[in-house]
Amino acid sequence: MSRSKSNTSSAATRISSFVLIIIFITLALALAALILAIYLYNTEPTIAVYWLLLGFIGLALSTYVLFQTRQRILRLRIETPPITTTIECRKCGFKSIREFQRGDYVFKEVEPCQKCNEKMIITAIYREVREKGKKPPFPY
Amino acid sequence: MLREVEGSLYKLKYIRDEGRRIAIETIKEIGKPQTDPTARVDRFLEYFTITPQSLDPAGIVWKLEHILDVRDARFKDEVRLLAPAADETQANNLENTLEAAMALNYIYKVIRHYYLLGKKTLSLYIIMQIQMILPLVMREAEAYASALKAFAYGQPIGDGVGALVAAKLMHGHPIRKVPKDCVVAEVPFEGRTAYVIKAEGPGGNVGKPGDAIKTIIEENEGKIANIIMIDAALKLEGEEVGEVAEGVGAAIGGPGVDQFKIEETILKYRIPINAVIIKEDIGDAVSPMRKEIFEAADKAIERIRQVILERTKEGDKVIIAGVGNTIGIGQ
Numbered sequence: 001m002s003r004s005k006s007n008t009s010s011a012a013t014r015i016s017s018f019v020l021i022i023i024f025i026t027l028a029l030a031l032a033a034l035i036l037a038i039y040l041y042n043t044e045p046t047i048a049v050y051w052l053l054l055g056f057i058g059l060a061l062s063t064y065v066l067f068q069t070r071q072r073i074l075r076l077r078i079e080t081p082p083i084t085t086t087i088e089c090r091k092c093g094f095k096s097i098r099e100f101q102r103g104d105y106v107f108k109e110v111e112p113c114q115k116c117n118e119k120m121i122i123t124a125i126y127r128e129v130r131e132k133g134k135k136p137p138f139p140y
Numbered sequence: 141m142l143r144e145v146e147g148s149l150y151k152l153k154y155i156r157d158e159g160r161r162i163a164i165e166t167i168k169e170i171g172k173p174q175t176d177p178t179a180r181v182d183r184f185l186e187y188f189t190i191t192p193q194s195l196d197p198a199g200i201v202w203k204l205e206h207i208l209d210v211r212d213a214r215f216k217d218e219v220r221l222l223a224p225a226a227d228e229t230q231a232n233n234l235e236n237t238l239e240a241a242m243a244l245n246y247i248y249k250v251i252r253h254y255y256l257l258g259k260k261t262l263s264l265y266i267i268m269q270i271q272m273i274l275p276l277v278m279r280e281a282e283a284y285a286s287a288l289k290a291f292a293y294g295q296p297i298g299d300g301v302g303a304l305v306a307a308k309l310m311h312g313h314p315i316r317k318v319p320k321d322c323v324v325a326e327v328p329f330e331g332r333t334a335y336v337i338k339a340e341g342p343g344g345n346v347g348k349p350g351d352a353i354k355t356i357i358e359e360n361e362g363k364i365a366n367i368i369m370i371d372a373a374l375k376l377e378g379e380e381v382g383e384v385a386e387g388v389g390a391a392i393g394g395p396g397v398d399q400f401k402i403e404e405t406i407l408k409y410r411i412p413i414n415a416v417i418i419k420e421d422i423g424d425a426v427s428p429m430r431k432e433i434f435e436a437a438d439k440a441i442e443r444i445r446q447v448i449l450e451r452t453k454e455g456d457k458v459i460i461a462g463v464g465n466t467i468g469i470g471q
Contacts, residue, residue, distance in 0.1 A: 075151070078158060078285045083295055083428050102293050105342035106304065107311055107470035125296050125468055126434040127427075 015069050023062045023069075030058025086124035089113035100125060141264075141271050145255050148274050149248075155285045156248040159241040160185065166237055166292040170230050171223020180222055184238055185245045187214075205397045215239070229294070232343030233467060236291040240426070243284050247277060280422060287426035291344055296434075296468035298424040302370040302391075304437045305416075305444070306338035306462025307471050315471055321345050322352035323471055330445060331454035332365075341466035349461050350398030354405045356459055362409030365456035367402075368416060368444055371463040372433075375419035382432035383419040384439045386447065391415035392463045414451065416443050429468075 033055035040048040083100035087110055094115045108122045160181065167177045189211050192203035219226070219235045226234055251270060258266035290297050296304065310325035317340065318324045327334045335356045339347030349369075357364055371391040375381065390402045390413060406413050418436045444460060452458055 078155065078282070078289075080286065080289055081428075083293075100293070100295060105294065105468045105470050106296060107307060108342070124434055126429050126431045128431050 015073065019065075019069060023066050026058050026062040026065075030055045030062060033058060081127045081129065083125060083127045085122055087111075087120045088123045089116060089118055089120045091118040092116045094120070096120075141267055142255075142259070145251075145258075145267060145271055145274065148278055149251055149255055151278070152244075152248040152251055152281055155281050156241075156244045159244040159285060159288050162288050162292055163234075163237050163241040167223050167234060170226050170234065172225035173222060174224075177222050180218075181238070181241075184218055184222075185242050187242065201397055201400045204395060208395060208397065229343035232345050233291055233294045236344035236465070236467060237288055240284050240288040240291055244281060244288070247281050247284070251277060283423040283426045286423070286428065290426070290428045291467060294342065294344075294468050296429045297426055297465060298420045298429050298433050299372050299426060299464045300429065300466055300469050301372045301418045301420075301433050301437055301440075302462040302464040303338045303341065303466035303469050304429075304434070304462070305370045305440045306336050306460065307341070307466075307469050308437060308441060309334070309444075309460060309462075310336040310338070310471055318352045318355050319348065320351050321347035322349060324352065324356060325471070327460075329458070329460075330448055332448060332452055333457045334448070334460050335364075335457065336460045336462070338462040338469075338471060339464075339466040340471070342468055342470045344465055344467035346394070346463075346465050348398060349392060349463050350401030353402050353459060353461055357405050357409060357411065360457055362411070363457060364409070364411050365452040365458055366448070367406065367411055367413045367459045367461065368447055369402075369413065369461045369463055370416045370418070370440055370444070372420055372425055373417035374425070375421055379419050380432075381420050381424055381430060382436035382439075384436055384443055385417050385419065386443055387415050387417070388413060389415050391417055412451065414447050416440050416447070 033051045037048045037051035037055055040051060084097050085100045085104045087096045087098070088094070092113060092115050094113050104122055104125060106122055106125055109119045110122060111120060112118065113120050164178055164181050167173065167181065171177070189207060192200055192207060194200055215235050215238070216231070219231050219238065223231065223234055251274075254266055254270040257263075258270065287297060289295075309327055309329070310323075313325040313327050313336075315323045315325045318337070321340050322337055323340045325336045327336050337349060337352045337356065339345045339349070353367065369391040371393065373385075373391070375383065390399045390406075392399045392402065402413070405411075418433060418440055420430070420433055424430055424433060448458055
């Protein structure tokens with residue numbers, strides 16, 4: 001099971017093309033306003049300031065909308081952490097860890113040991129949770 | 141407030157649709173059906189169970205058991221029709237996958253019902269009620285969403301830690317089947333004979349530990365010195381995941397039929413019963429097993445050893461029952 005497969009995108013997790021077009025048009029217009037402001041700066045400084053302001057507002061707005069849309073999609077995604085399978089040889093103690101494969105189960109006999117050729121068994125299947133910025137335990 | 145509920149409802153709809161999609165894809169992949177299973181899956185998602193009438197509660201447990209048996213048989217038949225090529229383990233996993241999809245569908249519909257009702261009646265109180273419980277509902281829905289993937293792939297889940305403890309104890313010893321959908325192994329343990337019971341794995345199955353324990357007690361004519369039940373239990377906020385605790389009583393969840401049967405049997409023969417629980421939250425219980433929970437199985441075995449040494453004598457017979465969904469756990 002690959003991470004990309006488990007996060008298969010559906011219609012809800014894709015940014016609508018209409019929204020994208022609007023964002024990019026706003027972005028293009030904002031950039032055009034900024035360029036115009038630079039050209040007008042020497043000849044018409046007052047108008048240039050208006051264009052500059054308009055350009056920055058457009059730029060900020062389109063970036064904000066793009067960021068918010070992305071955040072909404074990220075919130076929707078169901079994260080599936082990687083699951084690891086531990087395989088052990090009961091005879092020589094050789095241990096190997098790999099990604100979970102469909103059909104794996106605890107105490108399943110799998111391929112022979114690379115060292116002693118004895119059949120190995122799956123001894124553990126689990127997921128590791130890395131909690132971001134975990135606070136120290138509650139003191140009370 | 142309305143916006144907040146609307147946003148959560150949108151997410152619930154997405155989770156519900158993902159659940160349905162995963163269930164259909166898994167059925168197509170594993171079950172190799174001749175026809176498109178979509179319509180049948182949609183029908184399955186709407187199944188309901190009517191609990192028995194409790195105006196006269198005498199005998200309600202047996203009525204409830206019968207209804208649950210009928211439901212179970214119906215689900216199994218439906219899965220067989222949906223996925224004819226699936227073997228027993230895969231069929232059990234598919235059944236669990238569909239049940240998780242059903243739960244997601246139900247959660248979405250209930251929240252949508254209150255949201256629309258609140259909008260229709262312009263009642264702030266209806267919206268407020270739903271908004272207040274929304275964080276808990278969302279947590280549960282997200283837990284079911286990750287359960288769905290675990291069931292589809294046959295990965296052990298947090299709830300299976302009791303079964304894992306039993307599997308670790310019985311591994312390498314001859315096993316036999318006991319009613320219903322359970323296995324038992326006679327294991328020499330600290331000079332005592334331990335009858336280790338768990339649901340038959342590795343398919344998604346909880347079995348009927350109540351019937352299994354009753355069978356073993358009756359086979360031994362009640363001469364059982366102690367029963368130790370191991371199960372996953374919901375932790376309170378602030379407690380660590382994988383914490384092991386000990387107590388007395390029948391450690392078993394579900395609708396209560398198995399707990400009732402165990403309590404009836406132990407009362408008849410006056411057998412003491414102990415419980416060892418491994419703490420986890422609802423999300424951990426139905427999603428792929430966390431490392432901390434997996435490691436807690438060894439701590440639980442140590443605790444069982446202590447209980448047996450302290451509460452029984454050498455040569456005694458004890459029952460050790462690992463309760464929980466045994467998906468992804470063999471024996």
